[in-house]
Amino acid sequence: MFYKDILEELLKKEKNPVNSMYLHEIGLKWKNFEKAATEKKGSNENLVNALNKFIKAISNRKFKFNAVSKKGFKEESDVFSNYFLNDLVSILMNRRKILSHLGIKWGFQAFNTNLKFNPLSLCSLEKDPNFEQSLSPKLLQLSQEFDLQYRVSGKRSFKKYKTVFPLIVFHTFTNLTEVSFIHTEYYANMAQATFEKSKTIIVTETLEEGFSPDIKSSQIDSICVLRKQYISGSNDITLDAVDALDNKIKQLLTEENGVLADFTKTGIIE
Numbered sequence: 001m002f003y004k005d006i007l008e009e010l011l012k013k014e015k016n017p018v019n020s021m022y023l024h025e026i027g028l029k030w031k032n033f034e035k036a037a038t039e040k041k042g043s044n045e046n047l048v049n050a051l052n053k054f055i056k057a058i059s060n061r062k063f064k065f066n067a068v069s070k071k072g073f074k075e076e077s078d079v080f081s082n083y084f085l086n087d088l089v090s091i092l093m094n095r096r097k098i099l100s101h102l103g104i105k106w107g108f109q110a111f112n113t114n115l116k117f118n119p120l121s122l123c124s125l126e127k128d129p130n131f132e133q134s135l136s137p138k139l140l141q142l143s144q145e146f147d148l149q150y151r152v153s154g155k156r157s158f159k160k161y162k163t164v165f166p167l168i169v170f171h172t173f174t175n176l177t178e179v180s181f182i183h184t185e186y187y188a189n190m191a192q193a194t195f196e197k198s199k200t201i202i203v204t205e206t207l208e209e210g211f212s213p214d215i216k217s218s219q220i221d222s223i224c225v226l227r228k229q230y231i232s233g234s235n236d237i238t239l240d241a242v243d244a245l246d247n248k249i250k251q252l253l254t255e256e257n258g259v260l261a262d263f264t265k266t267g268i269i270e
Helices: 002-013 017-038 045-058 083-093 178-194 239-254
Strands: 104-109 112-117 131-135 139-150 159-176 199-207 222-225
Touching: 002 017, 002 083, 017 045, 017 083, 045 083, 045 239, 083 104, 083 139, 083 159, 083 199, 083 239, 104 159, 112 159, 112 178, 131 159, 159 178, 159 239, 178 199, 199 239, 222 239
Parallel strands: 159 199, 199 222
Antiparallel strands: 104 139, 112 131, 139 159
16 A cells, blocks of 8 residues: 555655554554455445545544644645555555566556667678666656566577556546646556557546646546545545446456446546
8 A cells, every 4th residue: 555655665764653653543544444445345335435534534624734732634745645546546556467467567657758779870780789678756656567578689698677557547636636637647648659549537626626637639548536526525435436437447458448428427538
């Protein structure tokens, strides 16, 4: 679990005994979500209920930093990060049989970009054809890893290299803003430049007020708005939005085409 790893790292560094106690308390509440993730495999209702309870628990004012007592965590602390959304996506993905396929990788990882044939000179082609590739930042993704090899015709020995192709890339946000959307488009274009069939999904709790993302002309395939609202709303994460995300992942892996309606009803923008 990504969020559990964050808590463990924070505990190692925390010197304030009260904050250490808070981290242990948050860890116990997180275990309730982990337990729900293992129950009734394939059903999302318990998962959503446990996640909403956890979000409410960490929203308790006592965990917020108090400038007078010097206790609690500042707003930018990883305690309040949205890594639990990465865990939610990971739970849905771990149900898929594709994870047992050879070369398939899941988690935070880089994919290869800028694949090109770039010999130093025409005269060096025979000895060193020089294929080059770069790396993307580490993103939450389902990828396919290949061991590729090549040789100049007539030669016996091969040169080998490893290349990672992005299949489905996920970007998670507490609140999706227009700026965040533009940044995600950049990475979606990067993924498609490597692998044309690559898919990008945004998972966010809410949308920035008044922001209406248009993905029809972008490389982003889907936006899942888990609370089905703009940031000013007061909804919990909804079961039908998580179900819609689950179905969207299933559609992409089986290449099924589905049309879903207004995000305030389904939680999905396509």
